[in-house]
Amino acid sequence: MSLPHTLLGLLKYKPNTGYNIKTAFASSINFFWEVSLPQIYRTLNSMETRGWLDSDIEHQDGRPSKKIYRITPEGDREFAQWLEQAPEAVKPKDELLVKLFFGGFMDHQTLTGHIKDRRNKAEQFLKSAGEIIPPSVREYADKADAGQDIPFWLLTLDLGRRRAQMTIEWCDETLRILEKNNRKKEES
Amino acid sequence: MSLPHTLLGLLKYKPNTGYNIKTAFASSINFFWEVSLPQIYRTLNSMETRGWLDSDIEHQDGRPSKKIYRITPEGDREFAQWLEQAPEAVKPKDELLVKLFFGGFMDHQTLTGHIKDRRNKAEQFLKSAGEIIPPSVREYADKADAGQDIPFWLLTLDLGRRRAQMTIEWCDETLRILEKNNRKKEES
DNA sequence: AGTATATATATGCGTATGTATATATTAACT
DNA sequence: AGTTAATATATACATACGCATATATATACT
Structure with missing residues (x-):
């Protein structure tokens, strides 16, 4: 809380x-x-x-x-x-991971579709993190007389950027492996 | 839900x-x-x-x-x-980021302490993800007769591993910047 | 001998949170 | 002329979730 x-x-x-x-x-x-x-x-x-x-x-x-x-x-x-006080640990609750976990019950197209959606969202975030967010952060800092805190705010934004980048890489690698496994399955 | x-x-x-x-x-x-x-x-x-x-x-x-x-x-x-159905978007709720956002109200030691804790947790996860988790996953798969689903389970684990790795890198970079800013502040 | 842990299910209480809805007015868009 | 968006606050209802507690027994540890 x-x-x-x-x-x-x-x-x-x-x-x-x-x-x-x-x-x-x-x-x-x-x-x-x-x-x-x-x-x-x-x-x-x-x-x-x-x-x-x-x-x-x-x-x-x-x-x-x-x-x-x-x-x-x-x-x-x-x-x-x-x-x-020590911050509470993050409790990740990722529905995509649950669906991937049960990927054996899904058809290939649906599963890869979900992962491509996740990839698109991460890419959109990367764009807005570069172009939209920093100006709006500065604008808010001016309104709140908090200009001296901008460095901290940009550090939090940096984690978001890295997370999005990591997500894209994981999606690509996951899609690659799923495609490979699917081809094997279709051959047999 | x-x-x-x-x-x-x-x-x-x-x-x-x-x-x-x-x-x-x-x-x-x-x-x-x-x-x-x-x-x-x-x-x-x-x-x-x-x-x-x-x-x-x-x-x-x-x-x-x-x-x-x-x-x-x-x-x-x-x-x-x-x-x-399309999986729900992840709603991140990260208390450490809130505290970093308000870093201007904290003393340097406390803030960097919080970030170092986060780094330690990520490192511990990386260790368990390499040594402990895969065997226990396989053990559960045997119990549940779900051997064919192990590839999917390992893909979810891979995201955890990448997330931990990304976290460590972000912590290191953030600590570096915070130290630099703090030295500047002490000089002035 | 005493304590903790594992097995097994369940309720109670409080907080957190999502969604819908109510109210009221102005400005902007189509 | 009609609709939507923005400004501004708030309640109602339902779900989700954390934590404490109750019950009962066997085994393992100290």
Whole structure:
């Protein structure tokens, strides 16, 4: 459970609304942590109950009122303490791997189709990681007055890039082996 | 949601008990999908309610009775249909990346400590992937009469190996950059 | 002799999360 | 003129999942 702490981190840069935080996610953390808007609202709400956040309502003409959350001293302490703790291990849950595991029950075309899809997604990510993400990260950093943290953000992006590259290589090698095994099977 | 389908796949090899399926996980799918024992029991139960499984009780002297689940024709159809569907995208949720993202709020030692831990885990996995996993996979394949599926299982293992290798390289490069930036900061 | 581990199934409780839906207005597009 | 997207918050419902606990016995370890 670290969504609350992720939100604490973003609110440390500046007070913000749930809606705005969602757009902040979209241009940064979203690449390694997907969150929906209702989830953000619910979490902010429970964080306020726990005393980690305060909020002010800002009325607007025509638009719905904004609820601007601010981190409290308790929230600040909680965040600092969380950063110290050893991060939870990643729990990989990869449906493609399960299907490949049961590849013996599938026909060749369907299985290789799934793997080609994965390869395409990785390639698309590589493109956006090179062209789209870094500018949008810089844009968000400006908005949040967090320019000094860009180096850290680019390091997280670098892992995404390496992961995508690795995925492409694994897909190619896997497809090669599956084709080879399939030819053998058809011959016999 | 694909745990039910994963269980269907394992039960296609042969009827089995929840307890035994857990040990089957431990020597194969567990490397890319962690599941607890209560979760398996609960899922098997709901699958039986849905008509995907049947079960027989086998009484034993001294030991608790075994509940042996068997896949039904409905379960079989469900599994075949699931294999055809495009696999869900992986939703990465990596706490280390969040902490690195907020690296500006941490001291250098703590952050690099977290990254070194990640590197150690990847190295341990590489060792077990080379020495321990393949034999245990083969052992399970024998037990499940699934020798012909070993090639697929080794392909999933190969992704784990590549991921670990990539992780090590990223950790090394990240540590290098963090050290460099830290030296600059201390000089100024 | 006492403790831990393996075998075997299961419930309870709390949290996390996905999807759908409700509400309200403005701007932009077709 | 009508539809969609963007701005802004929130609830309802269902599923998934982690962790603790209950029960019962045999074996292995210290």
